[in-house]
Amino acid sequence: xxxxxxxxxxxxxxxxxxxxxxxxxxxxxxxxxxxxxxxxxxxxxxxxxxxxxxxxxxxxxxxxxxxxxxxxxxxxxxxxxxxxxxxxxxxxxxxxxxxxxxxxxxxxxxxxxxxxxxxxxxxxxxxxxxxxxxxxxxxxxxxxxxxxxxxxxxxxxxxxxxxxxxxxxxxxxxxxxxxxxxxxxxxxxxxxxxxxxxxxxxxxxxxxxxxxxxxxxxxxxxxxxxxxxxxxxxxxxxxxxxxxxxxxxxxxxxxxxxxxxxxxxxxxxxxxxxxxxxxxxxxxxxxxxxxxxxxxxxxxxxxxxxxxxxxxxxxxxxxxxxxxxxxxxxxxxxxxxxxxxxx
Ligand code: AMP
Ligand code: MG
Numbered sequence: 001x002x003x004x005x006x007x008x009x010x011x012x013x014x015x016x017x018x019x020x021x022x023x024x025x026x027x028x029x030x031x032x033x034x035x036x037x038x039x040x041x042x043x044x045x046x047x048x049x050x051x052x053x054x055x056x057x058x059x060x061x062x063x064x065x066x067x068x069x070x071x072x073x074x075x076x077x078x079x080x081x082x083x084x085x086x087x088x089x090x091x092x093x094x095x096x097x098x099x100x101x102x103x104x105x106x107x108x109x110x111x112x113x114x115x116x117x118x119x120x121x122x123x124x125x126x127x128x129x130x131x132x133x134x135x136x137x138x139x140x141x142x143x144x145x146x147x148x149x150x151x152x153x154x155x156x157x158x159x160x161x162x163x164x165x166x167x168x169x170x171x172x173x174x175x176x177x178x179x180x181x182x183x184x185x186x187x188x189x190x191x192x193x194x195x196x197x198x199x200x201x202x203x204x205x206x207x208x209x210x211x212x213x214x215x216x217x218x219x220x221x222x223x224x225x226x227x228x229x230x231x232x233x234x235x236x237x238x239x240x241x242x243x244x245x246x247x248x249x250x251x252x253x254x255x256x257x258x259x260x261x262x263x264x265x266x267x268x269x270x271x272x273x274x275x276x277x278x279x280x281x282x283x284x285x286x287x288x289x290x291x292x293x294x295x296x297x298x299x300x301x302x303x304x305x306x307x308x309x310x311x312x313x314x315x316x317x318x319x320x321x322x323x324x325x326x327x328x329x330x331x332x333x334x335x336x337x338x339x340x341x342x343x
Pocket of ligand 2: 190191192252254296297298299300301
């Protein structure tokens with residue numbers, strides 16, 4: 001994956017930037033953001049780097065350029081470290097390396113990998129398996145389908161299904177170890193890894209005293225405190241006219257509508273229903289606001305899979321989580337908002 005040289009720019013919030021950003025607003029997050037007072041003179045810094053197959057942008061306020069450079073290095077090296085652990089593309093990532101062994105015995109994994117597996121398990125349990133990091137055998141079938149322009153056969157789907165199911169991943173919290181119940185399980189953290197990485201990058205910045213920060217991982221946002229003198233970061237959400245002011249939260253969007261394979265005039269999304277193994281055929285854009293990046297990212301994918309009423313009931317059961325779902329149907333576009341989604 002090519003890595004762009006980090007670019008640094010000072011200046012005002014650009015129009016392009018505010019158009020790229022996704023978002024929505026949640027009042028309770030904003031209140032906390034206002035508690036920090038503006039001190040000293042802070043300058044705005046912006047950096048970017050391609051990692052995890054997407055462009056990560058780092059935007060923050062720092063009292064000096066020395067500290068800004070230190071913060072850039074810390075945040076991006078953490079991101080590189082996480083890609084090396086979590087990537088399912090890299091043959092030498094920790095994730096790829098544990099796969100064959102974990103079919104036979106419990107494998108002790110790094111704290112980061114364990115944290116992501118544990119969060120995935122929790123979201124899977126709470127969403128009835130709509131998020132399922134074991135979908136990789138299905139993902140591989142759909143990659144072939146895309147290339148060969150043919151649907152996976154029932155036999156192929158059946159064979160893959162034997163290796164899919166979040167309950168096939170056993171986590172031992174005491175040992176921080178993972179083991180699979182059946183051979184041949186493969187993991188794909190594509191639905192949550194970026195959210196976790198953004199959370200961790202924000203932690204790196206915080207450790208250096210930089211709290212007025214925004215991390216954008218390919219459109220998914222992790223927001224720290226608001227820019228100096230402002231109530232929140234100005235952000236936009238796909239399909240909404242309004243600009244929201246947000247801080248101290250995460251905003252993630254899953255778009256089953258943008259990445260898809262078309263076969264025999266039908267669209268199949270890159271998001272897969274783990275029950276059927278079929279790429280989603282309904283067209284939806286799901287945006288989730290949550291306290292952490294991993295939860296927003298994971299839920300945005302999971303809610304894409306679920307029927308609207310179930311998705312909405314589920315969101316309202318999570319504290320400080322809100323969601324907006326745009327769904328294209330024969331009657332046109334429908335816009336659903338969870339109870340706490342900001343007006
Ligand atoms: P996202 O863009 O965050 O919604 O993640 C989509 C990616 O997650 C896909 O490209 C797949 O690699 C993977 N994926 C697809 N369907 C699921 C699913 N139901 N649960 C977990 N991961 C999935
Ligand atoms: Mg996701």
